[in-house]
Amino acid sequence: MARAIRRRRSKVRTTLARISDSTVHRLSKYYRTLALFNDQGIKTISSDLLASHNGVTAAQVRKDLSCFGAFGRRGLGYTVVDLKKNIGTIMGLGKTWRVALIGVGNIGRALLEYDQFHLHGFPIKIAFDSDPTKIGKEFHGIPVRDVANLEAEMKREKVEIAVVAVPMSTAQNVVDRLVAGGIKAILNFAPINLTVPPGVFIRHENMAIEIEALAFALTNPDLVKGD
């Protein structure tokens, strides 16, 4: 009885709590696991199985999902198709987002070639650069506009997410202009921390994160899962 009260109280607390980046990353992973299971025609999944597929505890899975209210039923697990749909709705993955790229250098051109943005609902619609030899051209079908007109063009194209791939030295200035132009979500590839005001979301992509997992594997070959 005391336990039931404690559980109810903790549920109220998590409903009000804000969600950490790590929880959001795990929800992305759960979503992919559920999509995989759904494609294979599997109807239900336990928190244990969802946990072991993602290298976390079942308690962590239940805690992550409890933030959004109760899915699934004790002893029966989660219905794959429903949980996938619910997480997709929560994550905003059911729609196509309008994305702009700022900086058509090496990383920028690599991103224009990269189909993972397009495939997951984040197609790059428009690109910006300051280089006159690039402005007016198309790269992989995406037109490059003059970054001088950034704010006006972003509004005209109704851009929702900006991907920043400019040099470190100009990244903060570009971000300030994006914010002034009303952009609320920025994905930054420059290896530098950038400041945004409250209400604007920024995420930093670190292209070197996975190499540490390889150092671990080489140091501990017997401890790494062969999957």
Add this chain to the structure above:
Amino acid sequence: MARAIRRRRSKVRTTLARISDSTVHRLSKYYRTLALFNDQGIKTISSDLLASHNGVTAAQVRKDLSCFGAFGRRGLGYTVVDLKKNIGTIMGLGKTWRVALIGVGNIGRALLEYDQFHLHGFPIKIAFDSDPTKIGKEFHGIPVRDVANLEAEMKREKVEIAVVAVPMSTAQNVVDRLVAGGIKAILNFAPINLTVPPGVFIRHENMAIEIEALAFALTNPDLVKGD
């Protein structure tokens, strides 16, 4: 008593268990948190604080660390400098690894410019391409060799980790040649699953993963932590 036995039994099991990718990623994050605290002169850290900095439960932190034996003391927390050193040793982060890049296209050139590999102990020493206009040149001080001589050059340079940034269509062939040349660790940027034999470690870098967190933030602005 039954609980104590259960706990002891579970400890034996985790000591023998293999470590998931997610645990390794979390260890990387804990390492960075500890480095930050150490730089600020903080001597001890509780599992609660290490957990809240990384968006996981304290139970998850204790479970992750327990895989490697017992650090810290109940009620006293962990000694920052010792735990950092232990995780660094476990992760193989104390040394400089010899890294080669295969593919000097857009992603490859972006990686040669990117200082995060160098800063974390993974400097790119040598690069390979099949394009005769690139072979023999240097990009950001890194010489580009002919990929035709891949296996021999990798051995001569004692490369430990290969970063693959070639087009999808040739990625499996390059990986097969790396494996034949004795490489045990591969970081792949091509958006395709590649096959390696047992004993070879491969990790896939997905440059689009953070954008889903932005979609979540835009969909649930009130739920996202403002940090």
